[in-house]
Amino acid sequence: MLNDYVYEVSIDGFHALIEKLMKKSDAEISVMESRIESLIEDYFTYDGVLEQIRLFLTEPSKSALTCRKLPQTAGTTSAISWPHGRQCIKSSS
Numbered sequence: 001m002l003n004d005y006v007y008e009v010s011i012d013g014f015h016a017l018i019e020k021l022m023k024k025s026d027a028e029i030s031v032m033e034s035r036i037e038s039l040i041e042d043y044f045t046y047d048g049v050l051e052q053i054r055l056f057l058t059e060p061s062k063s064a065l066t067c068r069k070l071p072q073t074a075g076t077t078s079a080i081s082w083p084h085g086r087q088c089i090k091s092s093s
Helices: 011-022 026-043 046-058
Strands: 076-081 087-091
């Protein structure tokens, strides 16, 4: 759902993202802005964030949150398995 109006990009890909957005019409940008505004309550407020965390912990398939394996860095150990195939990295402290 969020993939329709949220972009994830590294610094290396930032220029390409700007170029892609510049090719969109004003109407397309307006639709994207309206969709983003409709997400504020559910994803960018204190109550909305807490609800997403609750869903992630109790009904992960309904949550917009995901857990990804981080690159191996100093101070980390192997991944911990979570229900439904999710993985998180456990810090070795």
